[in-house]
Amino acid sequence: MPSTRRHRRAWTALALAVGAASAVAVTSTAPATSAAPGYAPAARATITPGVQMYTQGSQCTGNFVFTDAERRTYVGYSAHCAGLGEATDTNGCAARSLPLGTRVTFNRGGSLLSPGTRVGSGRLAYSSWLTMRQRSERNANACAYNDFALVRVARADVRKVNPSIPFWGGPTGIDRDGTRTGExxxxxxxSSLRGGVTLLSPKTGVSLGDAAADGGWSHPLYTLTPGVPGDSGSAFVDARGRAIGTLSTLGLAPLPASNNIGDLARELDYAKAHSGxxxxxxxxxTQRFDPLL
Structure with a gap:
């Protein structure tokens, strides 16, 4: 996809460019609820959706928390965060990636000058890019847009996890009907480009509708402020708090400063079928979703 670039390593040329615009500058009034068994209360958790995730120096953002039949805990981010190619490599069926088992750290407060404070670690447990390449995937839309990976949280750090999205709360489930124009x-x-200014982390925006040519695998949208390098992998939910997708690419043309998100329902179904x-x-x-709008 020549019109997109991966949100890979923080680009110095874009440093703090988004600082001029602000996201919604209010505090959520959503009431707290009890944490899920084995997880920390949201107010004390340090590993949540939105946590910074570092993979051999490349910083991305965690999206959602997942579990399995063995009650192991995972945090999702973009498969390209563990990629070995250039920022313009967008075909997950051809791009090279770090192997499963690669160490990933969870950090807070990272900036261009510092990775911040390490709050935990995990290992790469699933990568759509590795899986599609190994399977010789032939679906062009999957190759272009299935950009999803799972990091298994170290057992000692699971007690630091809460699945609630900071500021907004939720997720409440999974959206499976795509997006409508204006939704x-x-x-x-x-992103570390924000220099640790969390006021700019919450974002709201509108969908540009689903492109039929993408087969439902991708959803273009605009947010204020737009996602930038380092935001890759971050969660997107709809007005009911349902998980729609994960941030994958930055659109350059014909919709400059737009973002594209991979469809979580399809990405997760693929992982269920092929991750083992x-x-x-x-x-x-555990926090009630509150859009405040």
Whole structure:
């Protein structure tokens, strides 16, 4: 896809370019609920959707929390975050990636000058890019848009996890009917380009509708502010708090400053079918979803 670039390593040329615009600057009033068994209360958790994830120096943003039949815990991010190619490599069936088992760290407060504070670690447990390449995937839309990976949280760090999206709450489930033009979407990005300014992390925007040519695998949208390098992998939910997708690419043309998200329902179904992880499922947030709008 020549019109897109992967949100890979933080680009110095874009440093703090998004600082001029602000996301919704209000505090959520959603009431807290009890944490899921084995997870930390949201107020004390340090590994949540929106956490910064570092893979051999490349920073991305965690999207949702997942579990399996063995009650193991995973945090999702983009498969290209563990990619070995250039930022313009967008074909997951051809791009090279780091192997399963690669160490990933969870950090807070990372910036261009510092990776921030390490709050936990995990290992790459699934990559759509590795899987599609190994399977010789022939679906062109899957190759272009199935950009999803899972990091298994280290056992000692599971107690630091909460599945709620900061600021917004949720997710409440999975959206399986795509997006409509003008439909409101919500996200939380943690790019190190923002220099640790979390005021700019919550984002809201609108869908540009689904392109039939993508086969439902991708959803273009605009947010204020747009997702930037380092936001890759971050969660997007609809007005009911349902998980729509994960941030994958930055559109350059014909829709400059737009973003494209991979469809989570399709990405997760693919992982269920081919990852070998039994009983893989999304964990709902313990905080009530509150769009505040």
């Amino acid at each position: 409101r979407v919500y996200s939380y990005g943690s 992880i039994k009983g893989l499922r999304l964990v709902k947030g």
